[in-house]
Every structure is written in C-alpha cells, then in structure tokens.
Amino acid sequence: MPSTQGRTPVTVHITTTAPPLIVDLDGTLLRSDLLLESGMAYVRHKPMSLFKPLSWLLKGKARLKEGLANATNLDVAVLPYDPEVITLIKGEREKGRAIVLATASHHSLAERIAEHLQLFDRVFASDSDRNLSSHKKRDLLVELYGERGFDYVGNSLDDISVWKSARDAYVVNPESGVERRAAAQGNVKQVIKSNPSGLNHWMKALRLHQWMKNALIFVPLLAAHQITNPLLIWQCILGFLLFGLCASSVYLLNDLLDLADDRHHASKRNRPFAAGRLSIKSGLIAFPALLVASFAGALLLLPWQFAGVLVAYYVLTLAYSLSLKRHMAIDVISLAILYTVRIIAGAAATGLELTFWILAFSMFIFLSLALVKRYAELREARKKGHTEKTRGRGYYPDDLEMISSLGASSGYLAVMVLALYIHDQSTNALYAHPQVIWLACPLLLFWITRIWMLTHRGQMHDDPVVFAVRDRISLVVGALFALVFWVAA
Known part of the structure; x- marks a missing residue:
C-alpha cells in the first residue's frame, strides 16, 4: 500500500456516517x-x-x-x-x-x-x-x-x-x-467547470501584442528608401509573420520554464500557464508546432539568410530564458541584441545591407529600454521593502541608482549616434536635406528623458516598447520623428 508517512494527518472528529x-x-x-x-x-x-x-x-x-x-x-x-x-x-x-x-x-x-x-x-x-x-x-x-x-x-x-x-x-x-x-x-x-480555457488565454500566452516589436524588420527597408518596392514590402511582411510565430514559440517555452518565478511575481502570476488556465501539456504541443511552422516558412518563402537569423534569435532567446537573464548586465545586453536581431532579420529577408549607424543606434536605444524594464521591477521590490536579490534576476533593489544612470546614458548615446549619422557621406547621398535630421535629436532627447522620468516616478508598468505604442505622447513624438526624415528626404 502506498505510504503516507512523512506527514501528520489532519485530526478531525468524524461526525457523519457518509463515505469518505x-x-x-x-x-x-x-x-x-x-x-x-x-x-x-x-x-x-x-x-x-x-x-x-x-x-x-x-x-x-x-x-x-x-x-x-x-x-x-x-x-x-x-x-x-x-x-x-x-x-x-x-x-x-x-x-x-x-x-x-x-x-x-x-x-x-x-x-x-x-x-x-x-x-x-x-x-x-x-x-x-x-x-x-x-x-x-x-x-x-x-x-x-x-x-x-x-x-x-x-x-x-x-x-x-x-x-x-x-x-x-x-x-x-x-x-x-x-x-x-x-x-x-x-x-x-x-x-x-471552473477553469475554461478560451481563445483569449491563448492570445495572452502567445503575446500577440508583442508582435509589434517585429515592426523593426521594416527598418532596413525604410533606411534604404525602398518603401515603394512591392517585392521587398512583401518579403518584409512575410518576415514579420514568420518572426512572430518564432517569437510566440519562444514566449510559450519561456513561460513553461518560468512557472515558479512567475508565480512569485505580482503580475506574471496571472499568465495563463502560471495560473493554470492553459495546461502545460498544451504548451508542450504548441511551442514546437509554432517553431516548425516558422522555420518551414522561412526556408520555403524567404532567402536562407533569414532562416539563419531565426536560428540565432531562437538560440539566444533560449539561452536567455535558461540562464542569461539571471546574470547582471548580461541580461539587458542580451535583450538589446534580441531587438537588434529583428533589424538584421529585416535585412536578411530583403537582401538589403545594414549600416554601422543602424546597428549602433539600435543597441544603445534598446539597452536603455531594457534597463527601464529592470528599473521598474527593482523599484517595485524596493517599494515592498525587499533588500535581497530579486527572484530570478541578478540585481538588488539598491542597484536602482546605478541602473538609472546607465540607462539614461545609453539612451543619450543613441542620440549621439544619430547626430554623427547626419555627417556621414552616405547620409548625404540618401537625403536631399540631411541637416533637417538634426530636428530628430531634440525629439529623441525629450522622449528618452520622459521615459526615464516616468519610470523613476513608478508610472512604467508595462514593457517600455508596449508602453510607447499605447502612449499618446510617444505616438506623437514618433510621428514627428518620421516626418523629420520624410522632409529630409
């Protein structure tokens, strides 16, 4: 008979003849x-x-x-x-x-x-x-x-x-x-029937709203002024969709591996797998299915280089989920690289060349946003009176000041890269009025400063990229930023 030793049974007074x-x-x-x-x-x-x-x-x-x-x-x-x-x-x-x-x-x-x-x-x-x-x-x-x-x-x-x-x-x-x-x-x-699992739970698990990050795939197309090329646009759209399938596969796997940490987090504990809204078994079926669909589409419909970038993205994301995100500094640099990989994927899908300026700008701006995310998490931990290392991360609440310093500096370095880009010879060849791009610098300075001020005040509750897409002022700044480059061209 299976043993029950090792636990003291609950002692109750049985007052009914009903069966157990x-x-x-x-x-x-x-x-x-x-x-x-x-x-x-x-x-x-x-x-x-x-x-x-x-x-x-x-x-x-x-x-x-x-x-x-x-x-x-x-x-x-x-x-x-x-x-x-x-x-x-x-x-x-x-x-x-x-x-x-x-x-x-x-x-x-x-x-x-x-x-x-x-x-x-x-x-x-x-x-x-x-x-x-x-x-x-x-x-x-x-x-x-x-x-x-x-x-x-x-x-x-x-x-x-x-x-x-x-x-x-x-x-x-x-x-x-x-x-x-x-x-x-x-x-x-x-x-x-207390736990219905519906389409809304799957949409949340797949994080379809995070697909907006894949819009970075269109950056090489815009930078090369090929936005009117229908073939390249179609290749970017395919790349966007296939990258999204791959990213959703990663999100599912990440949630399955992070069940314990998510359940100790104030908001992540409500994720479908952590909360038991979706079964682990269904996740173990869905994530490889999405991954196979993504790579099959990449190999069949786009240049092989795009599939190579997908492999790099998946391997780095897997390494991030298993280990890298628990190491100080390595985690935020990895996130910046993962954003930049999306731009590289756009170049691979279209066959367009990437410039030093795009890659440098991307690394600095997304490093700043990754540090925003860490700052928001640590600020919440400090607010609750925690002093120990945060669960699943390599930071202490006392690291807040250093993180804000590094994050703001990284954002301002992105502005410097943009300023230097204006004086590059290739820029003069692409734009009729490159000096107009100078107007983009104060716009970016304002946006980075505002993001960090809101984070410092405890008003950054979302992923900063998702926040930017939903924030009216960020959208206005983004529209003005695009207008500056259009006028310059």
Whole structure:
C-alpha cells in the first residue's frame, strides 16, 4: 500500500456516517500536472542533464516521478489550486466527512501539498514501486472502503474506472470526452467547470501584442528608401509573420520554464500557464508546432539568410530564458541584441545591407529600454521593502541608482549616434536635406528623458516598447520623428 508517512494527518472528529470523499490532485484539486511541473522545473535548473529522466522512465513511470520529485523543489504554496474544489472540500469537512487525497503524483509532493492545505485526513500517492493511477487507484480504494464505499472527485480518462466503483462521482473541468463517459455510468452528482480555457488565454500566452516589436524588420527597408518596392514590402511582411510565430514559440517555452518565478511575481502570476488556465501539456504541443511552422516558412518563402537569423534569435532567446537573464548586465545586453536581431532579420529577408549607424543606434536605444524594464521591477521590490536579490534576476533593489544612470546614458548615446549619422557621406547621398535630421535629436532627447522620468516616478508598468505604442505622447513624438526624415528626404 502506498505510504503516507512523512506527514501528520489532519485530526478531525468524524461526525457523519457518509463515505469518505476521495479527491484527485492533478487536474482536479490542482489546475496543473505535478509530473509536468517537476519536469519543467528539472529542465529549467538542470538543462545539461536533459536526458537523464529518460533513464528513469525506462525503469517505469513511477521511477520517473520519484526521480523528478527528488531532483526538484516545487513551491507548493504558489501552485494553482482550484478554489471551487477547495470550497467543496471545506464544505464536506464541515459536515464531519473524512477527506482523502488519492493521487498518481509522487508521495513526497502529495504529502507536502496536504501539509500546506491542511484539508486531508489521509494521503495515498505513488512511490518508487507503484504508479497509483486508474485501476490501481480504484483497487486500493475498493480494498479500503469497499465497492460504492466512497465518493470520488476527478477529471480525466484515468478516473473513469474509479468513478465506476464510487458511490457518487464529482467531475471537475473534464478532459475531452470524460464528462460523457462519466455520465454514462449514472452516478455523477456534480460537474464543476471552473477553469475554461478560451481563445483569449491563448492570445495572452502567445503575446500577440508583442508582435509589434517585429515592426523593426521594416527598418532596413525604410533606411534604404525602398518603401515603394512591392517585392521587398512583401518579403518584409512575410518576415514579420514568420518572426512572430518564432517569437510566440519562444514566449510559450519561456513561460513553461518560468512557472515558479512567475508565480512569485505580482503580475506574471496571472499568465495563463502560471495560473493554470492553459495546461502545460498544451504548451508542450504548441511551442514546437509554432517553431516548425516558422522555420518551414522561412526556408520555403524567404532567402536562407533569414532562416539563419531565426536560428540565432531562437538560440539566444533560449539561452536567455535558461540562464542569461539571471546574470547582471548580461541580461539587458542580451535583450538589446534580441531587438537588434529583428533589424538584421529585416535585412536578411530583403537582401538589403545594414549600416554601422543602424546597428549602433539600435543597441544603445534598446539597452536603455531594457534597463527601464529592470528599473521598474527593482523599484517595485524596493517599494515592498525587499533588500535581497530579486527572484530570478541578478540585481538588488539598491542597484536602482546605478541602473538609472546607465540607462539614461545609453539612451543619450543613441542620440549621439544619430547626430554623427547626419555627417556621414552616405547620409548625404540618401537625403536631399540631411541637416533637417538634426530636428530628430531634440525629439529623441525629450522622449528618452520622459521615459526615464516616468519610470523613476513608478508610472512604467508595462514593457517600455508596449508602453510607447499605447502612449499618446510617444505616438506623437514618433510621428514627428518620421516626418523629420520624410522632409529630409
């Protein structure tokens, strides 16, 4: 019989003759799957030992669960529990019923969750020798409580056999086809649908609003004054879409790897995967599908150089997600490079040459914006009284002043690059009135100064690029900036 040692059972006075209420964990009490949770945590913290779990799996699923549970340290306090299931449990406990947690997850995780919630009288879970799912769970419950001697709360196809032997069945956020099969057994007492996953959750997970960053792909086209070339415009549009698919794939993978950190963040904890609105399984299917579609389209529809840039972008983003973003300075420089890679992708898609000026300007301006993002996070941490290193980052709240100094300096260096660009010989060849570009310098100075002042005042709550697209003053400055270059041409 699966062990329940290592946890002190909750002591209650049973005052009812009603059979015990047996509650499943993954997908029922928890809007997630602990096997996949621990698997993603393992990949996140031990990427160099990525294939070791395969050796555990060869010894059986129970051994895999034990290996992952022992190799990771999930914070059970922030896992996405289903509030309606907890309400159901508390209501039955108040009636004096015995409540039992029976799960296929590893017993060490199940016991920690029971200890945290303080809702269960007993815990049955998998160990190194037994994977307590489906028929094995049913056989154990029937052995202990008898046929029809318990009520069962579950959600999946594995629970069908358990419901068959239960007195009453409670169906929670059922997987496809589960509700129909459970209903056919005639003992469904309640169906709880508390966690619908819709298109809006996928749009949020794919971060379609972040695709606006891919507009940088059009920069080489604008800089070369080829905006009226229909073929190049079409290539840029294709590049924009394919880069967006690749970026969304990265966002999904990043969210799956960052579940623990996101759940400790004031706003990121509401992301679809962190909140359990979308299943980890669906994310593991979606992110490689988007990646394959992106690279297939790049190889078939655009020059091979564009696919090469996509590879570089993906590798750097993966490195950023796994490691680089946790290292001081390296993280913001990596972000600046990732923005600049989008400009390089535009040049690769169209076959246009990039200039030193574009690359230098991009690095400095986006380094400044990356530092804006870090400043906003650290300011919030300091406001809450934190003094320790921020979770998942390489900075302390006391770094605020240095970050603001570096960020403003980097933004002003971008203005200097723009000023030097005006005097370049190639600029004189491209523009009829290059001296007019000088008007762009005070516009950019104003915008950078304003961004940093708003950040310093605590009014920068979004990604600064997203903020700029939504901010009316930023849009006016952007329009004037474009007008200056149009007049100069």
